[in-house]
Amino acid sequence: MSTAETLRALLDGPHTATRERVRWWLSQPGNEPADDLPIEEHRARVLEWTKELASEGDTAIGYPVEYGGKNDPGAGVTAFETLAMGDLSLLVKCGVQFGLFGGAILHLGTEKHHARYLRDVGAMDLPGCYAMTETGHGSNVQALRTTATYDPQTQEFVVNTPDDDARKDYIGNAARDGRLAVVFAQLITGGEERGVHALLVPIRDEDGEPCDGVRIEDCGAKLGLNGVDNGRLWFDNVRVPRENLLDKLAQVHADGTYFSPIENPTRRFFTMLGTLIQGRISVGGASISASKVALTIAVRRALERRQFGPPGGDEEALLMDYRTHQRRLLVPLAKTYALSFTQLRLVEDLHAVFTNEDAPERERRELETLAAGVKAIATWHATDTIQGCREACGGAGYLRSSRFASLKADTDVFTTFEGDNTILLQLAAKNLLTDYKDAFGELDKLGMAQFVAGQALSVLSERVPLRKLADSLLPGRDDDADLLAHKTQLDLFRWRHEHLLAGAARRLKGGIDAKRDPFDVLVDTQDHVLDVARSWVDLVILESFVEAAKGNALLSKLCTLYALSVIEAERGYFQEHGRLSATRSKGVVKAVNTLCGELRPHVRDLVDAFGVPETALGDARLVADEQEQVPA
Structure with a gap:
């Protein structure tokens, strides 16, 4: 297999056939994104597309077999996120009909509801809200x-x-x-x-x-x-x-x-919402797919478009040969790969929980926490990546035919639907601070801070031995550690998370011990609490990428770029707390630049591995011809 094919097999995961089926459908004439139709025409086309997918059995994969499905929620989410490479209105229409509407009937209803409605929902004979x-x-x-x-x-x-x-x-x-x-x-x-x-x-x-x-x-x-x-x-x-x-x-x-x-009514409420977690996982996956589309367009453009060059040279230099351009595309490319492997892990966990009625409550809560955090980070990443790719394509990227207008507009709402991202990070942080204590579900918002204050430090003590925790919070530089080693990167990510977690717990407890109003304490520490969640999601993403990259030198290098780009963005925190010296901090920047240069010859393979259909890439004038030999 070629490099791109090898990478695609890893990115596609266990549901390759499902992804290829969706890619095939997106590639058929007439199924390309409809970005410039009048509203009613666009709605009518999306409805017809939805009915076509339903008639071919591609929309009810996650439903029970007896109601026209395949009882395969993992494949269902995979199909949905791959569909996001095409017209995003179709994606959302399908998400509402088969995911939210049908999913609510499936997960909140009982046999009588399933028998009466699910087959018609999956066949699009009963459109719903x-x-x-x-x-x-x-x-x-x-x-x-x-x-x-x-x-x-x-x-x-x-x-x-x-x-x-x-x-x-x-x-x-x-x-x-x-x-x-x-x-x-x-x-x-x-x-x-x-x-x-x-x-x-x-x-x-x-x-x-x-x-x-x-x-x-x-x-x-x-x-x-x-x-x-x-x-x-x-x-x-x-x-x-x-x-x-x-x-x-x-x-x-x-x-x-x-x-x-x-x-308990509060626990019952959160159990109800937890059964609908598939929507968050699907939106996160769709955001990652949209990022892949944007990066494919921008990278191909950068391998075709020339600008400036050495004085007296015969031709100008390719955009991709400039370090600034490499940084603006390769860094988000690395994070997109990292998120892709995290998404595979999420879908696997979802499938395991949803196909096991007896799945432990702790597993369900862990899935809820990870889904909330990844959805937030993935959708914000899509917003930033699409904008960066648009800018990287210059004026051509501003044309509607480039797809960036629709990609930006259509994914913008992803940051607030299926849960506002800030709220979702607070949910993730709440679960982290309480170590999934069942009693937490019984508290209202005013009781949240008080409970956290009483539990968080003891939870930390259970999770991390006190001596190790104390040692981890002391300033200590990593001057002798190899920053290119995944172990060093994981150690830094893990230290940052545990340091933020302990700090948030101390602040919450201190406020309550001072007899301040619990709600005021919570409001005052919200920024810190959100950083706890972000640092944990960063750690999980890196863990997923490190695992996926084992045995693949190119992926390992891309994983290091992801890790060091995060450390670079957070190097102020690491320096403030004595984990990196000024010299080592500068070394991180240099290492990111070096990695960009080393990955430059592989960039076309890296985006081709996404498998974005040609019909989803916008105006052909923006992309290099597929057969063109691009100089390395």
């Missing part, structure tokens, strides 16, 4: 204000929107195509509020007209993703049968009696 977000409440899902009040006389739930602040907003599939919605609402039965639960609520009839009591409004043009029909929903005392409650985690009996195997 996932109606969680409200105008007044986005990230704070627990405080949603839509209500679902049980009426024992008719054995129905009455779903109601109390005011415009509680309308369901930005809901994919709502403006035009959706007929049934999974609606998240405050459940009320026996005169008592039971917390947020999910119900199935019809929003359109067979003729496409809004159902009685349902008001629908189009969100209109957006910054991007205009092939997706986002809309707003209001419910005016809409009645739905008792069996429309997705009742895996809680049931309401005919007389209104409420029962849940999870007694």
